[in-house]
Amino acid sequence: MKMETAQVTNPQGLHARSAATIVKLATLFESSIELKNGAKVANAKNIMALLLLEASKGTQLTVCTDGNDEAQALAQMIRLIEDNFGETSTPSP
Template identity: 95%
Template sequence: MKMETARITNPQGLHARSAATIVKLATLFQSSIELKNGAKVANAKNIMALLLLEASKGTQLTVCTNGMDEAQALAQMIRLIEDNFGETSTPSP
């Protein structure tokens, strides 16, 4: 099992589109992948579970991976979170 933390910097936090992006990435791996926000734990392959984490901007998420490709899964999941889920933020008017 491997574990690492990452802070959400996306201004919208973890929302439906970003959760879908996490699920899309997570399903590429055989390993189990969990995201934790305090006592709340979500399977990264389940969009509803991810949304129930209620993770806003600034939230520290712990990513836990377990399986054959756990190191690669962990590295890519951390990169996705730290890269604003692949979204570009636009400044408010």
């Protein structure tokens, strides 16, 4: 099992579109992947569980991976979180 923490940098936090992006990435891996926000734990392959984490901008998410490709899964998941979930932020009007 591998574990690392990343800060949510997306101005909208973890929302439906970013949760879908996490699920899409997580399903590429054989390993189990969990995201934790304090006592809340979510399977990264379950969009509803991810939304229940209620992770706003600045939240520290702990990513836990376990399986044959755990190191690669962890690295890519951390990169995604730290990169605004692959979204470009645009200033509000």
